[in-house]
Amino acid sequence: MSSQHEEVVDAELVDDRLPAIPEDRTPAVPQTEQDPDAWLPPEAQEDVQAGIPEDTTRAYEGDMRRFAEWCELVDRRVMPAAPQTVTAYLSYLKRTPREATKRPYGPATMDRIIASIRSAHRAAGFQPPDTMGARKVVAGYRKALAEAQDPAARPRKASPADRAVLGEALSRLDRTTLSGKRDAALMLLGHALASRGSELVPLNWPGSFMELPDGGLKAHVYRKKRKVWQDVEMAPDPDPDLCAVRAVRALVAALADEGHTRGALFLRMDRWGYLAPPMQRDGKPIGDPDGRMTIEAASDIVQRSIERTGLPGRWRSHSSRRGFVKSARTAGVDIVRIGRHGGWKDNSQALLGYVDEDDAAGDLNPLAQIGREAAKREAEE
Structure with missing residues (x-):
């Protein structure tokens, strides 16, 4: 399972791909018998499923499979599960x-x-079990890890790949x-578009891009979390080695030499x-038939490229997005403009979290800034 499945998800699934209830168990009364309207027609279930990220679906299915295996091992009912079982x-x-x-x-x-x-129970038409006890177990676990200063208590976040890191x-x-x-092109475009x-992986050439009068490019990006499209303008960078526009054009030209002029970038x-x-896997074709890389492959490229430098950190494709925030803050860009360029909502807690972490160290540390201003005033006096 990829690392992104380690994160908490907000949705709960409605899906019928769930473990069967063991025949030797007596189920509780399903929701549909309590409420005759507590059901969805097939087309509505499909609509709900379409709104659930594929990664979330895979993670939830794996969770339920392992839960079912444990229940069988300890001779407990999988579904409907008793609160004590969970x-x-x-x-x-x-x-x-x-x-x-x-x-x-x-x-x-x-x-x-x-x-x-809980989602699996809803999908099967059962009242979800009370999970207060299970959540207390997790709360106590989180507290114990935090007090022990165990890294597992902290969310696993990608390290920011700003201009300095990308340059290396x-x-x-x-x-x-x-x-x-x-x-x-992958790393620089990820940084430029945040x-x-x-x-990044779904971008096409030329379909996702438009030429700008100044020689730059405008990218049509689907912001997956917010489920909105955004046009992001990119001007040529004064540093040719860090210019996303030049990097994209160089890649497009190289692909054209190989006969690939349209489609996946x-x-x-x-x-x-x-x-x-x-x-192939087990003799069957796998992967995108058009050759488009996967999200996991994009993360592998970022990780491999930055790890060559010896810089410590957790480097993933998300590092470029975080790095944009750090680069922009270092350049003195207003946080509202940073957020709107990167497709964050105004007052986004995720963006504020990145800013707080970046500002806590180095030149952006508030105490360091106070000290510099004090020294500057003393020198002027």
């Missing part, structure tokens, strides 16, 4: 290291698991190759540089 399961997760990481799930993932169980990463990238041009990986490549190589 509490016991969360207590089990708190104490049980996973094979992949050798650590238990973090509190944020456990919050999501509770939401998964790009200096180690061979931008004469097609893959190097692609990787440079985009998530999920907003960011394509998967194999280690020999071949475009959109066919991929």
Whole structure:
């Protein structure tokens, strides 16, 4: 499961792809028997499903599959689950290291698991179990981790890749190759548009772009979280090595040399540089048939490129979006303009969180700024 599934999700699913109720269990009264109107026609269920991010659906399905496996192991009813069953399961997760990481799930993932169980019940027509006990387990777990200063108590966030970080990463990238041009364009465009990986990967050439009179580009970006389209203008950067416009044009020209003139801007490549190589799993084709790279691949490119520098941090495709905020703040850009350029809502708590974290260190630290102003006044006197 990708790292983005470690985060808490806000939605609860309506889906019929759920574990079957064991035959030797006596179910409680379904919601539909309590309320004859508590049901959805198939087309309404499809409409609800269309509003749920695919990543969320996959995460919830995995959560319910593992819950069902545990219930069978300890001889408890999967659905409708008793409140005590959910509490016991969360207590089990708190104490049980996973094979992949050798650590238990973090509190944020456990919050999501509770939401998964409740959603599965609603989807199957059952009253969701009371989860107060399970949430107290998670709250106590979060408190204990925080008091122990365990990193698992903190949300896992991507480190900001600002202009300085990007400059270091790009200096180690061979931008004469097609893959190097692609990787440079991906990182610089992510920074210029303040985009998530999920907003970069769908971009097409020329469909997502428009030429500007000053030689810049306007990108038509779908802001996935807000579910709105936004036109973002990009002027040519004075530093050619950090110019997203030049990087995109260089990639487009290189793709045209390979016969790819329309469609996905960011394509998967194999280690020999071949475009959109066919991929199979168990003898069946997988991956986008047009060769478009995945969001995970975009994150891998950012991580690999920046890790070559030796800079510490958690580098993902989201690093470019966070890095834009840091770059803009360093340049003195007003936070409202930063938010509107990057598609955040005014007074976005996520954006304010980035600003607070960035301002807590380095030149933007409030105490450092106070000290500089005081020194400046003393020098003037």
